[in-house]
Amino acid sequence: MENGSPVRLLVVDDEPHIADLVATVARYEGWQAVTAGSGEAAIRAALDFQPDIVVLDLMLPDVDGFTVLDRLRGEGAMVPVVFLTARDGTADRVAGLTRGGDDYLVKPFSVEELMARLRAVLRRSTGPSWKRSVLKVADLVLDEDTREVRRGDRLVTLTPTEYELLRYLMRRSPTVLTKAQILDHVWEYDFGGRSNVVELVVSHLRRKLDVEGDEPLIHTVRGVGYVLRRAPS
Structure with a gap:
């Protein structure tokens, strides 16, 4: 460690x-x-x-x-x-x-x-302890030092995989990321072509982030992948 x-x-x-x-x-x-x-x-x-x-x-x-x-x-x-x-x-x-x-x-x-x-x-x-960075998109805040994620005033509890996926999406926001990019960054090995694992974790992450009428922040770009950003007004 x-x-x-x-x-x-x-x-x-x-x-x-x-x-x-x-x-x-x-x-x-x-x-x-x-x-x-x-x-x-x-x-x-x-x-x-x-x-x-x-x-x-x-x-x-x-x-x-x-x-x-x-x-x-x-x-x-x-x-x-x-x-x-x-x-x-x-x-x-x-x-x-x-x-x-x-x-x-x-x-x-x-x-x-x-x-x-x-x-x-x-x-x-386990993120690097020497680096502190706070990522923010809309009312979603991720503190890389404490690994704390908040949506407004609500604390969001994530698994390590969910956390790393969210951090990657927030770091690259508003860039659209392909499933292959996400697999390579988050899982760091060949998942045998099972790109549906990305869909599963994104779906689970959405359910944790978007409750009580929150604005959806993770969007599917059909045929490409996912992006985390505010919806266009």
């Missing part, structure tokens, strides 16, 4: 050989890693260990990974979560990303790819 302390990783999987493999590779990288084999154990470990990032299986013996994520978010824990699961259906991917997950990797998997994705999520979840 930027403060010099090792990354704390929680690996949640009911297959011990997978959990131990990921934890061992992470420790080889200099990270601290603990494992949990059930949803309840994962929640207890998360609250006790306070990880910087979580690898979370969907199919657990007690509660599923979605429930674990919901309960962590309910506790106010906005720790980034990467799903690692054998469930490769589109509905599962959509649910994982729109419910606050930051990435979704399907088994069987490459440990090297998983570690690359974890590092990418961590990069976008």
Whole structure:
């Protein structure tokens, strides 16, 4: 991490050989890693260990990974979560990303790819502490130092991926950004052509930003991509 302390990783999987493999590779990288084999154990470990990032299986013996994520978010824990699961259906991917997950990797998997994705999520979840910048578009304000986002007087709570996407749109406003540009900047690797992940996160971000009659700020430019700006008067 930027403060010099090792990354704390929680690996949640009911297959011990997978959990131990990921934890061992992470420790080889200099990270601290603990494992949990059930949803309840994962929640207890998360609250006790306070990880910087979580690898979370969907199919657990007690509660599923979605429930674990919901309960962590309910506790106010906005720790980034990467799903690692054998469930490769589109509905599962959509649910994982729109419910606050930051990435979704399907088994069987490459440990090297998983570690690359974890590092990418961590990069976008911890901004540089030496740089302070406040971005503003209309009544939307993003403080890069505190990572606080406000819409008017309302505090907006975002996942690391949502935050990085919003920051990119605000930094480039009023430029129209293509899905490919957003994928390259926010996810930092080839998402296998699944550009619909951008649509999913943008949709989730819109629901958080535009409430109580707020003016929509993220606009779709058909056939091109997205732009964050006031609507033309």
